[in-house]
Amino acid sequence: MIVEIGHYALTLALALALVQAIVPLWGTLRGDEGLASVGQSCALGQFAAIALAFGALAQAHLASDFSVLNVAENSHSAAPAIYKFSGVWGNHEGSMLLWVLILAFFGALVAGLGRGLPLILRANVLAVQGFISAAFLAFILLTSNPFARLSPAPFEGRDLNPVLQDLGLAIHPPLLYLGYVGFSIVFSFAAAALIEGRIDAAWARFVRPFALVAWCFLTLGIAMGSYWAYYTLGWGGFWFWDPVENASLMPWLAGTAFVHSVAVMEKRDALKVWTIFLAILAFSFSLLGTFLVRSGVLTSVHAFASDPSRGVFILAILALFIGGALALFAWRAPMLKRGGLFAPISREGALVLNNLLLTTTCAGVLIGTLYPLALEQLTGEKITVGAPFFNMTCGVLLLILCLVVPFGQSLAWKRGDLLGVAQRLSLAAAVGLCLAVALFAMLRGGPVLAPIAAGLAVYIILGSLSEIAARVWRRGAPIGVLLSRALGLPLSAWGSALAHIGVGVTLLGLAATAFGAETIASMHVGEAQSVGPYQVVLSSIAARPGPNYSEVVATADIRWGGAVVTTVEPAKRFFAARQMSTTQAGIATLWFGQLYISIGDQTGNGIIAARLYWKPLVTFIWLGACLMALGGALSLADRRLRIGAPAPARTASPPVAAAR
Amino acid sequence: MTRKGRRLTLIGVALAIVAFAAGLALYALSDSIVFFYGPSEVLQKNIAPGTRLRIGGLVKAGSLVKSEEQKAAFTITDNANNVAVTYQGLLPDLFREGQGVIAEGVLEAPGRFRADSVLAKHDERYMPREVVDALKKQGRWQEGESKP
Numbered sequence: 001m002i003v004e005i006g007h008y009a010l011t012l013a014l015a016l017a018l019v020q021a022i023v024p025l026w027g028t029l030r031g032d033e034g035l036a037s038v039g040q041s042c043a044l045g046q047f048a049a050i051a052l053a054f055g056a057l058a059q060a061h062l063a064s065d066f067s068v069l070n071v072a073e074n075s076h077s078a079a080p081a082i083y084k085f086s087g088v089w090g091n092h093e094g095s096m097l098l099w100v101l102i103l104a105f106f107g108a109l110v111a112g113l114g115r116g117l118p119l120i121l122r123a124n125v126l127a128v129q130g131f132i133s134a135a136f137l138a139f140i141l142l143t144s145n146p147f148a149r150l151s152p153a154p155f156e157g158r159d160l161n162p163v164l165q166d167l168g169l170a171i172h173p174p175l176l177y178l179g180y181v182g183f184s185i186v187f188s189f190a191a192a193a194l195i196e197g198r199i200d201a202a203w204a205r206f207v208r209p210f211a212l213v214a215w216c217f218l219t220l221g222i223a224m225g226s227y228w229a230y231y232t233l234g235w236g237g238f239w240f241w242d243p244v245e246n247a248s249l250m251p252w253l254a255g256t257a258f259v260h261s262v263a264v265m266e267k268r269d270a271l272k273v274w275t276i277f278l279a280i281l282a283f284s285f286s287l288l289g290t291f292l293v294r295s296g297v298l299t300s301v302h303a304f305a306s307d308p309s310r311g312v313f314i315l316a317i318l319a320l321f322i323g324g325a326l327a328l329f330a331w332r333a334p335m336l337k338r339g340g341l342f343a344p345i346s347r348e349g350a351l352v353l354n355n356l357l358l359t360t361t362c363a364g365v366l367i368g369t370l371y372p373l374a375l376e377q378l379t380g381e382k383i384t385v386g387a388p389f390f391n392m393t394c395g396v397l398l399l400i401l402c403l404v405v406p407f408g409q410s411l412a413w414k415r416g417d418l419l420g421v422a423q424r425l426s427l428a429a430a431v432g433l434c435l436a437v438a439l440f441a442m443l444r445g446g447p448v449l450a451p452i453a454a455g456l457a458v459y460i461i462l463g464s465l466s467e468i469a470a471r472v473w474r475r476g477a478p479i480g481v482l483l484s485r486a487l488g489l490p491l492s493a494w495g496s497a498l499a500h501i502g503v504g505v506t507l508l509g510l511a512a513t514a515f516g517a518e519t520i521a522s523m524h525v526g527e528a529q530s531v532g533p534y535q536v537v538l539s540s541i542a543a544r545p546g547p548n549y550s551e552v553v554a555t556a557d558i559r560w561g562g563a564v565v566t567t568v569e570p571a572k573r574f575f576a577a578r579q580m581s582t583t584q585a586g587i588a589t590l591w592f593g594q595l596y597i598s599i600g601d602q603t604g605n606g607i608i609a610a611r612l613y614w615k616p617l618v619t620f621i622w623l624g625a626c627l628m629a630l631g632g633a634l635s636l637a638d639r640r641l642r643i644g645a646p647a648p649a650r651t652a653s654p655p656v657a658a659a660r
Numbered sequence: 661m662t663r664k665g666r667r668l669t670l671i672g673v674a675l676a677i678v679a680f681a682a683g684l685a686l687y688a689l690s691d692s693i694v695f696f697y698g699p700s701e702v703l704q705k706n707i708a709p710g711t712r713l714r715i716g717g718l719v720k721a722g723s724l725v726k727s728e729e730q731k732a733a734f735t736i737t738d739n740a741n742n743v744a745v746t747y748q749g750l751l752p753d754l755f756r757e758g759q760g761v762i763a764e765g766v767l768e769a770p771g772r773f774r775a776d777s778v779l780a781k782h783d784e785r786y787m788p789r790e791v792v793d794a795l796k797k798q799g800r801w802q803e804g805e806s807k808p
Contacts, residue, residue: 234752234753235750341666343666344666344669344670344673352670353673357677360678360681361681363681364681364685367685371689381695382696382697383693383695383696384693384694384696385689385692385693386692388692389685389689389692389693392684392687392691392692393681393684393685393688396684397681397684520730520748520749521730522728580753580754581753583753598750600750600751603726609730609750611749611750
């Protein structure tokens, strides 16, 4: 019964989405305020209905109702409750439901919080959001119904894919979807601005918080996915340039560009048309990602079991929204008023350069992802475009971008003093250069990119710090004054500095991979094996039962010069329901590096095959991403950026503005 | 600087970056792509030893030999032709005889391949699409045999 209510609620949500898509638009065209504001109640109602549907499916999973096909195929009565719950979105149908739930959530956010928005803008935003919702709800109901029943119901489910029985599944998709789908709001704002034919700095102020929220979540989602892959796949890789990873990287790159260009638009009323274009681009890449994952055109670790009809449907949605938005853009964009002027050497200029590099990188990722597909269609040749291609193109472009980052932060708006900024950054640059040269000498003949990346990382971190220092420091001022000056800096200044430090930290982690160590060995109980600066001693191999699996656990002590530092327990799990096994890596975090051990088969009594890695500073890769997201969140907390804040408050900020 | 001058600067910089990126991409594409073949294609195409390739097919039943130092030798087959593969390292969890597999590495001699990575997919219902295609090309694939 609950399942049928869920199905009904989903259908109701489709009806509400259609009303939300059409009525407000009609209202704004006719100038009827009553019709134009219908969208708000529709958006809230639609969110409630989808939440009900999601709740119904979750209930079916938690109660192990195997008469529902989706539950029978992806759940098991013996699974722990957390995996029963995260199993709701561990499959195509359920994850689509989560997708529209988040879509409706953002719609409801605009409806509920956007009181300060102009009536017409809000009506149009909700209308576009309604269109997107309606398309995806129709997709779910017509091709991927999660509430389909199964008769006769089996006694036991087929269990969730063991690889997905992990905390990562509970965290990674919701974060990623909050980011992916969050850009739908940005898209809706852009489309609404084009429909209305009006765009100004106020528009930028309204859309920036949404863009920042989406960007923060996407950053965290990608980082979480990367860490999950790192610890679960058993060979310590954290990024594979897999098409589906690329599909999440592209909206991130476009979104990062957008977050920067919208700042220019808010402050200086410039780059309007470009910002609108980026907004369309970011969500288009989100849609492209959805298509690549769910249509089965690509082979990938992420690919869901494919069904051609779904692929065609999503392709139609993709063509409709991207094509529609770009057509609207081509028609309306020339009518938008031109924005403010700026000299090439200025913060605006630097941000334009940032945008150019980010979008070009994005294009590089796109080419590397789609080229093999195109080639296969045209010639039948199958090729892979892997890490070497992406390092060569995107890696190089992003490193150039890193060179520009501290300049962008330090240059003044409108017209900047390049020489002055260069002087201020000279210390950071010198330290970075020295580090790069030293590492280069150490690695002689090794990878070239690693020392360069390490040097740039240090340069970005120091450059960002020096920007804050320059704004706070006054010669001869007592500590108390400096402290109050620091606290008086707008949160967005701290936010951008922190986010850029995060970029540096991630880059440092990536560079450090070149300094790791790796061994593959047959380990005997009691025998020591050295990896990097540590020794690993296998102390026992034992079998252990789990709730819905059985595992072989190797216990290993990690020693540093004779003393035991810590103990890890890499394991191999066997899941009877699917006749599958998974590798649980044993990971010890030592300072910021990690010792990573994964085991293979037992080759004899007391002998086990193992891979051992020493990965210095590897946690920096994900910590840096967390810092980026934290920086975004800080900017978001800035008073001037609150949704609907009428005007920036001048009174609250101490003499910083004057000092600039 | 006039509005026009500024715009020209901007367009100039944009073109320079795009041209640079295009150059990088073309260079990287000519240098770092890896072709995928089935065992029959490897033999037919007379590929020069030393070429980097990805080979996909089924692991021949009874062909897997594991030895000391984590060395493994097995045969990839499309039921018409075989390629002997050597690999040092841990084989993936889902590596089984009779199942689909993709190996990436260097062709040492015709029919002899040294792999540095071996992929088997995560789901038992799933066979790499490239392997399915390679088998279909040889007419060794029956629909319904296993869901791709």
